[in-house]
Amino acid sequence: MNEQGRPTRLEGAMPTPSEVRTFSGHRGLDHDEPLLFESGRPGHCGVDLPAPSLSHDRLGGLAREGAIGLPGLSEPEIVRHFVRLSQKNYAIDTGLFPLGSCTMKHNPRLNEKLARLAGFADIHPLQPQKTIQGALALIEELARWLMVMTGMPAVAMSPKAGAHGELCGLMAIKAAIAARGEKRTRILVPESAHGTNPATAAAIGFSVDAIPATPRGRVDVAALKAKLGPDVAGVMVTNPNTCGLFEDEILAIADAIHGAGGYFYCDGANFNAIVGRVRPGDLGIDAMHINLHKTFSTPHGGGGPGAGPVVLSEALAPFAPLPHIVHDANGLRLVEHEADAREEGLNPFGRMVAFHGQMGMFVRALAYMMSHGADGLRQVADDAVLNANYILSSLKDVMSAPFGDTGPCMHEALFDDTYLKDTGVSTLDVAKALIDEGYHPMTVYFPLVVHGAMLIEPTETESKESLDRFIAVMRGLAGEAKAGRTARFTGAPYFAPRARLDETRAARQPVLRWTPPKPAEAAE
Amino acid sequence: MSETRFTKDHEWIRLDGDTATVGITKYAAEQLGDVVFVELPVVGKLVAQASEAAVVESVKAASEVFAPLSGEIVAINEALADDPAKVNADPEGAGWFFSMKVSDSGQLAELMSADQYADYVKGL
Amino acid sequence: MRYLPLTDADRGAMLAKIGARSIEDLFRDVPEAARLKGPLDLPRHQGEIEVERALGRLAAMNVPASAGPFFVGCGAYKHHVPASVDHLIQRSEFLTSYTPYQPEIAQGTLQYLFEFQTQVALITGMEVANASMYDGSTGTAEAVLMAERVTRRKKAVLCGNLHPHYADVVATVAGVSGMTIEIGDPVPGGGANLADAVDAETACLVVQNPDFFGNLRDLRALAARVHEKGALLIVVVTEIVSLGAVMSPGAMGADIVVGEGQSLGVGLQFGGPYVGLFATRQKLVRQMPGRLCGETVDANGKRGYVLTLSTREQHIRREKATSNICTNSGLMCLAFTIHLALLGEEGFKRLARLNHEAAVRLAEELSAIPGVELVTPHFFNEFTLRLPRSAQAVADALADKGVLGGVRASRLLPGRKGIETLLIVAATETNTDDDRAAYVRALKEILA
Structure with a gap:
């Protein structure tokens, strides 16, 4: 018998993983990756470019002198560096991403493929217009879908993100008020609003007046009415709201603000819950931004780029910013200047961006919409709401849902930390324990109107089996916390590329870039 | 030196002649958590009672600090720029924010005593 | 629907757990008057093949920058991306x-x-x-x-x-x-x-x-x-x-x-x-x-x-x-x-130098054409020409010859006097000697 060969069984005492220190600093697949600046060497390069050959320049004596300090690395080193970095990230493609208010749904790859067609990706915004008719047609088609879905007569396509869309909508409101010869300076914003709402209103010179929430988690309509007056420019309401609830008195809110001569801005971040079911145009809304990166699945990309087209009512439509697209004898035409716009009977308040908006995102969003169609989009809302209610129903007996008894939620389920009272476990601890369970945490401590908020948005692209596994984990964690077994919480995460990071240190002595080591240290 | 008085917004003020030193209370510092930055007023600025005079930031929150009395800012605690942790370590001493020349010391009577403030905090 | 994992059986079981009779039940907070009764007036869902075909058709209506000699800049530049x-x-x-x-x-x-x-x-x-x-x-x-x-x-x-x-x-x-x-x-x-x-x-x-x-x-x-x-x-x-x-x-x-x-x-x-x-x-x-x-x-x-x-x-x-x-x-x-990591110090400087050279060569050859004047004495990879006639007409004529030759200044500065004849031209490392020759030839023909 041959007794040589690979041992197939472990023998002897084994240390716990934390006792093993590796020479490399890596831990198996978890590589500790240095900064580019620490790995690069002079003379290395990841591209092959021909040598310059002209003996004179026309830089007017402004040629750069000296080293910039950029590291040099070859292509394989660069590829490995960024692949290793990627492996330190959680993503929708790796697991359920129940981040409330953020709508982390599956990102179809067809959309990526189409956005990369040369006819979209490789065209210049200032090419002659006869060479980009297909691009203008795509923007028009996307605009049509958005208008039909929202029941609104116009849309401003250029804003680059949700917050940018808010800015656009409020500027349209400001312009409309000025056109009426009035001066209105106050905007009403519910306490539960996204932070961008008050920040946007303040950024363009409105004062912000907070409206309280009712015990049912909705805008206090009586309080809102009490704050109305001739100086109120408008109200900004998120619907469904940040507690995951439909504002059931929304028609009364619309009537009230219109009755006072103001406009109704709706934060459309949560449009995913109602697409195909409710048209904002039927709710009396004057302006609403649509986060293409939420409802319409354009990738979040680690924090952008987004896109935030704003649908507008008849009253606000003429004030939409440049550019506009019009149809004329030669086809589609960009209206890029105020004088041209006036000839078309428009009165734009200005321009939000250079060029024409987030074309790459437009292609992706339209591909998503066409893939779903009218039937699929309605199913999106239905399944998103069903999944969230399934989570709410499956967890409200072991966690605490402040509005769990007032009826169904919409696309996200809100919990607070009442169930953790006296356990020594906080909302943050639960979030970090979820990391060890292989999940991205839910949104925590938002909205501010409930204590220790946990906002769970599963989206429609999760299967029932996926939700069941997540529910089992949440129930398990709730049980552990209540049983006083807190060790798994207090040091969590244990199994992530990093343990909890010291945010105080980062903020007290900000280190915002790499700097070369001091010569003395380098010599060591 | 007079006794320390307190505001409902959790500032403390200590009057010495017509100059008063102002900071945030131990309670406020605990509520904020680790202070990471303090934005102080410029010396010479005139502030009205209850108007915003400074901003204190922790990792997760930013709060306005209001002038307990009306007056003119005469000095600021420059040490907080490099070491904002002083606000947590010694909020009512080395973690002071600014001092001001008080225009109406009569306003002081409107503020709480240490005992009153302790009761006020208990009720929060 | 390929992107939606729930089956009707799943939906039924989930509604039962929730204690709702139907999906409509979950939307009961929506005021009756605001509920959309029928489907949206939009096409039904489509497969990958159909969506790709439809958007492919729109893409094909555009002329990509790589399709021919391309010199358009003004805030967006055509560069090679590794x-x-x-x-x-x-x-x-x-x-x-x-x-x-x-x-x-x-x-x-x-x-x-x-x-x-x-x-x-x-x-x-x-x-x-x-x-x-x-x-x-x-x-x-x-x-x-x-x-x-x-x-x-x-x-x-x-x-x-x-x-x-x-x-x-x-x-x-x-x-x-x-x-x-x-x-x-x-x-x-x-x-x-x-x-x-x-x-x-x-x-x-x-x-x-x-x-x-x-x-x-x-x-x-x-x-x-x-x-x-x-x-x-x-x-x-x-x-x-x-x-x-x-x-x-x-x-x-x-x-x-x-x-x-x-x-x-x-x-x-x-x-x-x-x-x-x-x-x-x-x-x-x-x-x-x-x-x-x-x-x-x-x-x-x-x-x-x-x-x-x-x-x-x-x-x-x-x-x-x-x-x-x-x-x-x-x-x-x-x-x-x-x-930028791929370029590194050497690659970044070389790329910049190549851009400058491409622009210098092009500017010198174009401004040698009778009637064409180089307006910008010192530049990097973009310069302005004063043409003997309307820049719009020239740019259109260039486009007809397959050369996207730049941006007329009047497109971005409408109504300004004295700029109707200005053409803003960018050159980058992506332009070949043939591209440049095609531009020079086309402009000569147009101005002849």
């Missing part, structure tokens, strides 16, 4: 991740943001940079608002040679917040007198370098004058590759540098998404808008990265935030970082 860039940014863990609010499982994103901030600071010659803005134009408006916060002054002066779209965005966004925006007259040959426009009420002077017409300018004397008045100098760079060949704005005295990063990694994309670069001096960092990534340590003492100084931001400060911005341009910022 193949590995687009591969890497499509890694699932980058593409489908969120803003790194949970740093323990987002170190990949955070580390590249830290590398991006370092790269931007280095090439602009500034001390710190943020984790990016939407694009150059919106970044410029944010820079002007920042100058207002820093100086507590309400007036901004924009050089007339700032990209007109940028000027419009500043006027729109900073104007509505209550600032006064003064925009100078365009001077196609450069050298406008700017120092006198800055006074004791001015928060900032905004200049673009290279400017809208392509001119390069030494800003050092201007910076000194601006600083004497207690104002900030904001330098806008729409062609970021220029920084491989040209003295950095930081070295010339800029207080804030705003850049459009599109040239590296991003591609043309008909104008967006792009990536805004934003850099400043350390002492102004707390007034800087946008996200910031910072270095720290974890509970085990290992180095790691977090978003920091977030108390400046909207989710904490709400109406007192430095800006309402809540995203950066994450994926484009990654593309930029990878492309």
